[in-house]
Amino acid sequence: xxxxxxxxxxxxxxxxxEDSGLMGDKGVRRHQSMQRLSLEQNGSGDPQxxxxxxxxVPDQRGNLHITVKKSKPILGIAIEGGANTKHPLPxxxxxHEHGAAxxxxxxxxxxxxxxxxxxxxxxxxxxxxxxxxxxxxASREKPDITFLVVEAKKSNMEPKPTALIFLEA
Numbered sequence: 275x276x277x278x279x280x281x282x283x284x285x286x287x288x289x290x291x292e293d294s295g296l297m298g299d300k301g302v303r304r305h306q307s308m309q310r311l312s313l314e315q316n317g318s319g320d321p322q323x324x325x326x327x328x329x330x331v332p333d334q335r336g337n338l339h340i341t342v343k344k345s346k347p348i349l350g351i352a353i354e355g356g357a358n359t360k361h362p363l364p365x366x367x368x369x370h371e372h373g374a375a376x377x378x379x380x381x382x383x384x385x386x387x388x389x390x391x392x393x394x395x396x397x398x399x400x401x402x403x404x405x406x407x408x409x410x411x412a413s414r415e416k417p418d419i420t421f422l423v424v425e426a427k428k429s430n431m432e433p434k435p436t437a438l439i440f441l442e443a
Contacts, residue, residue, distance in 0.1 A: 328380030337388060340381055341420045346374040349411045349419065351381060356400030363387065364395060364403045365426060374411075381421065389422035 329341040342349070350373010355361030363386045375381045387395055387403070391410045395403045410419050 328378035330380045337422055337424045338380075338385075339420060339422055341418050342375050342378045342380065343418050344374055344411060344416075345377055346372065348373045349375050349407065351375045351407075353387065353404065353407070354400070355386075356395075356403050357397050358399040362396070364400065366423075381423070384426045385423040386426050387421055387423055389420075391416070391420055 328343075329339075331339040331341075333339065348370065350370035351366050352368040352370075353364040354367045355364045366381060366383055366385050366387065369376050369381060369383060389395060390403070390406050393406055393410075395406065398406070407419075410416075
């Protein structure tokens, strides 16, 4: 049992070790987001607030265009990464339950952000991306904010089998 736990910790990136508490939350958030999305895709939406559901539009490359209504005072996402870090693309690491992103669904922990309101984030430093997101959310010109995201590779989120074999041998 202890070998498996050690393998899990060793096989994740340095940043993911610190997020181990979020991994349990991820399943809950993913589940709730997916419930809301399936309701929206079936035309039902959120029965309480049908206008609050995120618009999720996949493109031909497998990326998702996710539009979140500015329904709360805060967007409520936390990111890591940027051009000045070992993760060149920013990744969502937390979604706060009192934010617009959580209420709308669609955005999920682990997604990599490619664009914010049409602005590409590749090559931007972490602080620049955070500032861009904050400014786009604060802007009163639009009632929503749109992200272009892609799912992070599963290999970055789960234990690597080779690490388990190595530690078991």
